[in-house]
Structures are given as C-alpha cells and as structure tokens.
Amino acid sequence: MKYTHNAIVRAEEIVSERRNAALEEAEKREKYIFEKLPEVRQMREQVANSYQSLIRVIAFRDPDAAKKAELIKEKNLRTQENIRLLVGQLTGDPNFLEPQYTCPKCRDTGIIEGERCSCILELMKNFTVQELNTRSAIALHDFSEFRAEFYEGTDMQNKMRRWVDFLCNYCLNFPEDKRSILMMGGTGLGKTFLSGCVAKALADRGYEAAFGSAFDFLRRIEDEQFGRSEGDTLDSLINAELLIIDDLGAEQQKSVYETYLYNIINSRVNLRRPTIISTNLDTKQLEQRYHERIASRLMGCFIPIVFMGRDIRQQIARQRFARPNGANNPDQ
Incomplete structure (x- = not known):
C-alpha cells in the first residue's frame, strides 16, 4: 500500500513519542531503584566499566582476548541476574528497570533490520485511510x-x-x-x-x-x-x-x-x-x-x-x- 507523506510523518512522530515516553519512564524507575537499592547502582557501574575493559582488551590485541572476553561476559551475566533478583524482590517484577516499549520487536524505533516494522506500517496505513475519509x-x-x-x-x-x-x-x-x-x-x-x-x-x-x-x-x-x-x-x-x-x-x-x-x-x-x-x-x-x-x-x-x-x-x-x-x- 502506498502511504501519503502526511501519514508517514504522523506515524514517525507517534513512534518517536512512544520511545521517548518509554525511556523517560525507565529513567524514573531507575532513579527509584537507585534510591531504594544503592547497591544496584554500583552493580550497574561495574557492568559498564567491564565493557570498557573489554574494549581495551580488543584494542590492544591481547593474545588472551577471547578468554578474557568470555570471563567478562560471564561475570556481567551473573551481575545482571543479581540485579534482576534484587529488583524483583523489591517490586515483584524482575524486568522493572527495562523500558516498557509499545512494540518490543523494534523497541519503538519503527525499524527492524533496515525495514519498517509492522507497528509503524499499521500507523501509516490507518493515517492514510483517515485522510481519505476526511x-x-x-x-x-x-x-x-x-x-x-x-x-x-x-x-x-x-x-x-x-x-x-x-x-x-x-x-x-x-x-x-x-x-x-x-x-x-x-x-x-x-x-x-x-x-x-x-x-x-x-x-x-x-x-x-x-x-x-x-x-x-x-x-x-x-x-x-x-x-x-x-x-x-x-x-x-x-x-x-x-x-x-x-x-x-x-x-x-x-x-x-x-x-x-x-x-x-x-x-x-x-x-x-x-x-x-x-x-x-x-x-x-x-x-x-x-x-x-x-x-x-x-x-x-x-x-x-x-x-x-x-x-x-x-x-x-x-x-x-x-x-x-x-x-x-x-x-x-
């Protein structure tokens, strides 16, 4: 189906608004968790720092890069699982810190693997028909x-x-x-x-x-x-x-x-x-x-x-x- 220019622009605006809203809400949740569980902030900082270590290992062509990368990965997975456990005990939802996207497939970007996601295509179609009906x-x-x-x-x-x-x-x-x-x-x-x-x-x-x-x-x-x-x-x-x-x-x-x-x-x-x-x-x-x-x-x-x-x-x-x-x- 061909879509009007206005329909495409409106659909892109809606998807962008959805993503911004999801990220803003996630930031509020993160702030709440950090206040209640300061150790979660520290654990997240550890994960972030580990990625920096991984980049340095790869950049300097460390002969043990593959082994060290696997160790970092395993440590991060354990840390993230501990975060989920702590957050779940407090809120009842282990995924509480994750952005709640309207479309989990494209994470409210409207794009999957370089192609438009079905969520934005549906909006574009509806807006095109609405213009027709006006x-x-x-x-x-x-x-x-x-x-x-x-x-x-x-x-x-x-x-x-x-x-x-x-x-x-x-x-x-x-x-x-x-x-x-x-x-x-x-x-x-x-x-x-x-x-x-x-x-x-x-x-x-x-x-x-x-x-x-x-x-x-x-x-x-x-x-x-x-x-x-x-x-x-x-x-x-x-x-x-x-x-x-x-x-x-x-x-x-x-x-x-x-x-x-x-x-x-x-x-x-x-x-x-x-x-x-x-x-x-x-x-x-x-x-x-x-x-x-x-x-x-x-x-x-x-x-x-x-x-x-x-x-x-x-x-x-x-x-x-x-x-x-x-x-x-x-x-x-």
Missing part, C-alpha cells in the same frame, strides 16, 4: 440507532433485525470474516446508515474502513490519474482493510470509471479483502448499467442484502412537520 460526506452511526418500525410489516421488520444482527456479528468477527456485502434497494431505506454503523463499529475496535461514495472515489482517482491532484486513492482503496462504497450507480457513466471500478472490485476479491457496496439499483439494472465482468463479480462474490419499504427520510421529515414546536412530542 473528505467523505458519509456520517458514522451506531447500531443502537436502528429503528425497525420504519419498515412496513412484521415480516420486513424482522428481516431487517436479522440483517442488523448479521452486520453486528460481522463487525465482531472482523477481520476473520472476509465476506463482501452488496446492499440493494430504493432511496432512503437505510443502506448508507447501516454502512456508517459498520464503519463506526470497526473504528471502535481499532480498524479503519475506507468509506465514501462511488462518485467521489472515482472522481478522485480520475483527477490523480490525469495529474489534476496528488495522491493514490486507487491503491488506498484496493488495500484498505475494509472498503465501503456508497451509492454505486450515481456516478457518471464513463468507460474509465468502469475500468477503475473493475480494478478495485476484482483486486479486492482476488486479495480476499472485504468490501461493502450499497446501490439503489437492482440486479437487472446493475447488469444493464455495468460490464458483465463487474456485474458477475457483484452477483457471484457478494452477499446480497435487499432493502424494501418506503423512504425513511421522508417518514422522519413528515413526523417532524406533524409536531411543530414539539407540541406533539411524547418526550415533553
């Missing part, structure tokens, strides 16, 4: 806001409750659950709302979903491809942990958009990266609107969720107009 008009929601009564009939209400339960479990099982979902139905039936619920539920668990409208995503990719703006939205969408595309079918009909769309969907299917797409089009309209290779991916690789009923936004608006100044508000 321009999205899709609002985040909570599943607790869902109201089944806006759907007509007991059967449809129960069906929607089951789908909401399915999406809740989907979020709980993420990222092990890698299935892709296609939400279909008319305008104002809750597709965008539930997409926002998924994005928020995953964000609460520490996962970043890239979310936005098909129109916005495709226009951004086009602008970047033709040099009108900087970035690599296409790469970010292909590699996001979860991609949520809203309102598929509302974008302009351009052959280049179909190319981008197929590249995104096909790449994510092949990489087994989950995608959630919402559209006002039904299966027949999707087949008519898009090339067969896109329609077949949507029909064959996505779980369909079909929304039915009356526009919820209009229902909510009518309710508001029906109780001016809150006169009919049951909560008042």
